[in-house]
Amino acid sequence: MTKPVMFEFFSGSGRMADAFSKIGFETFTVDNAYRPEVVNSHFSLDVLKISKKEILLITNNRAPSVMWFGTPCTGFSVASLGTHWGGGFRAYVPITETALLGISLAKKCLEIISWFPGCVWGIENPRGVLRKMPFMPNHFLQTVTFCSYEDKRMKPTDVWTNSLWVGRLKCKNNNVLCSHERAPRGSKTGTQGLKGSYDRAVYPLSFCKEFASCYSFINKEEGVKQ
Numbered sequence: 001m002t003k004p005v006m007f008e009f010f011s012g013s014g015r016m017a018d019a020f021s022k023i024g025f026e027t028f029t030v031d032n033a034y035r036p037e038v039v040n041s042h043f044s045l046d047v048l049k050i051s052k053k054e055i056l057l058i059t060n061n062r063a064p065s066v067m068w069f070g071t072p073c074t075g076f077s078v079a080s081l082g083t084h085w086g087g088g089f090r091a092y093v094p095i096t097e098t099a100l101l102g103i104s105l106a107k108k109c110l111e112i113i114s115w116f117p118g119c120v121w122g123i124e125n126p127r128g129v130l131r132k133m134p135f136m137p138n139h140f141l142q143t144v145t146f147c148s149y150e151d152k153r154m155k156p157t158d159v160w161t162n163s164l165w166v167g168r169l170k171c172k173n174n175n176v177l178c179s180h181e182r183a184p185r186g187s188k189t190g191t192q193g194l195k196g197s198y199d200r201a202v203y204p205l206s207f208c209k210e211f212a213s214c215y216s217f218i219n220k221e222e223g224v225k226q
């Protein structure tokens with residue numbers, strides 16, 4: 001029996017793919033960095049250069065049922081807004097190579113999505129400048145905070161998705177009802193306190209499990225039907 005196919009692009013730790021693998025998908029991860037700890041079928045490729053033909057070669061001609069994109073946030077983060085974006089109040093004109101690269105990567109996600117109509121997809125990026133880009137389909141946008149997923153970080157994160165998933169209620173700064181780490185700007189706690197960009201970007205396990213669980217009921221032979 002062939003399994004439905006799931007891709008995680010910009011996969012880092014590959015946690016989203018792992019969650020889909022556990023519910024019966026055949027998963028593939030794509031990242032330009034090689035990570036030996038990623039157990040799924042991993043491809044060290046530049047997403048910017050990937051073609052539809054290449055994807056179908058990887059899957060033996062099966063269209064992906066689910067695609068997840070953990071798009072790099074380097075050009076879009078609020079902390080470096082003044083460095084990468086100009087043009088005045090709310091103009092969001094890219095003024096650095098990093099900002100331009102961020103735009104190209106985000107547009108590439110949308111291009112890949114357009115190759116596979118009917119595929120369930122999700123694009124994730126920490127809440128920042130990406131949501132201000134006119135080409136982003138914001139009618140698909142939800143925002144979650146990682147502390148709502150048993151993480152110590154109150155990290156607001158945007159997810160554009162056509163899936164059935166509905167994210168948990170957002171938390172906010174100084175919410176006394178939540179046990180997230182207090183992390184005023186410049187402090188060594190919360191997301192800022194995590195060592196490298198790898199640690200800062202890793203998803204909480206329950207976030208991945210929850211997103212994948214929307215598809216655990218699928219007919220494994222027919223693939224995902226929206």
Ligand SMILES: C[S@@+](CC[C@H](N)C(=O)[O-])C[C@H]1O[C@@H](n2cnc3c(N)ncnc32)[C@H](O)[C@@H]1O
Nearest residue numbers: 010011012013031032033046047070201202203
């Ligand atoms: C924000 S991290 C994703 C982290 C992931 N969501 C996790 O839970 O570990 C972005 C990833 O994109 C990768 N990356 C950046 N530019 C890329 C490119 N052009 N092609 C493929 N991967 C790229 C980086 O190596 C990094 O692992």
